Amino acid sequence: MKAVQFTDHGGRDVIEYGEFPDPEPDRDEVLVDVKAGALNHLDVWTRRGLPGIDLDMPHVPGSDGAGEVVAVGEDVTRFEPGDRVALSAGVSCGECEYCRHGEHSMCVDFHLIGEHVRGVHSELAAVPADNLLEVPEGVDWETAAAAPLVFQTAWRMLVSRGDVTPGEDVLVLGASGGVGHAAVQIADHAGATVYATGSSEEKLEHARDLGADHVVDYESEDFADRVRELTGKRGVDVVVDHVGAATWRDSLKSLAKGGRLLTCGATTGPNPETDINRIFWNQLQVIGSTMASHGEADDALELVWDGTFEPAIREVLPMSETARAHELLEEREGFGKVVVKPDSEL
Ligand SMILES: [Zn+2]
Known part of the structure; x- marks a missing residue:
């Protein structure tokens, strides 16, 4: 498959779009055919390199994305192939005192897909089922990709x-x-x-x-x-x-x-x-405040899916132009979210 990736931290020129091994879903994971992703300012920080975060290189960025389920691991019961899903990037352990109180974003092991581990700006992505939101028919892929993290x-x-x-x-x-x-x-x-x-x-x-x-x-x-x-x-x-x-x-x-x-x-x-x-x-x-619990994410996104809230899309770019997407964020050009799509989807 093709993926956005970088091998070293640095300026926008470290970003490449090229071949990457197809991901295999673990037993609690879902394999998603990614239709669209969206950028956040943390993609810029991750590219430049954050103290204390040592990434597996090459790193595939992307904390927002949406697409169609193509396969599910054997423990996954919530989803099946063909379902429309969007990523909610926060990963929590489910066992610490904060998780047990439903405070997932206070988890002692809290981390983000795309920032601390491999992200989803690629043609295929394998992500934990817990990190997926159902996306109703009628919600377009750009909206589904752009909304979750910021809302x-x-x-x-x-x-x-x-x-x-x-x-x-x-x-x-x-x-x-x-x-x-x-x-x-x-x-x-x-x-x-x-x-x-x-x-x-x-x-x-x-x-x-x-x-x-x-x-x-x-x-x-x-x-x-x-x-x-x-x-x-x-x-x-x-x-x-x-x-x-x-x-x-x-x-x-x-x-x-x-x-x-x-x-x-x-x-x-x-x-x-x-x-x-x-x-x-x-x-x-x-x-x-940072990110949200699973329940808060559901509440916020429900109001996006029904049209109460609307993510503004400032530009839709092919993933091969991710460097330009970073430039839009770094130069504060435009209003709202920058969306990227696999080149094969455009
Ligand atoms: Zn926890």
Whole structure:
């Protein structure tokens, strides 16, 4: 089969698309004929190399994908050949104290398909049955591939960890990114007043279409000042910050007293200057969140499959152009998700 792969960490030029041995499903695994995959910022980190993660090389990336079941291992009862499925990338042990409480993304052995082990951006992929979601007829492959990682992440962050309630003010930074654009839709669905930041009129217009009530162009104005102005100097109840170092201080500054700062990523770096005085004096909470439990993923994706939420697709590329897909993410071009398809599917 053909697979996206790299043998060394580095720049975009390490990415290749070529022959790779066909995967064999283990007894608890399903073999999937991949129809589409989607990129996440973690694909960029994985390509560059993350401290503490030692990959089997060559590494096949890809934490989002969807396709048709072609074979199942002998222990698999949930799926049969012909089923339509999408990947949910988080792998948990099922036995630790967190798993036993249903907190799969807190598992002591939690890891991601595509980031820590072989991913699914290939013509065929063998993945644990526990990591597959059923995709109803009528949902296209691009949507099925683009939604799972970002919608489950944003769902857990806002609904379970952030406890966003109707009438609250929620600021979503970087609304044009995968998690950002999912967070705008989920906050709107939860009944919040949504503030979104973006870097161009076009991106902000798109955020408005998805449910943002107020938009702020962070290139032309200081978003914290603007948010305080829009809220009559009060600040917002919740900030969703997956940007990290570049925005952290202003995120804290945008919060009302008692506000919650939700974080699930740090695309601009993990070590910001912070403001401890503001955290204690204003009695703020900093709340981390990552991925989701199986149940949370089901809840979030149910609302994608029925059309309540919609992943925006910024571009569909052949897998042989994965380097270009990385460029779109690294240069922050466009709005929403970048989808890749096996060249044979295009
Ligand atoms: Zn566990």
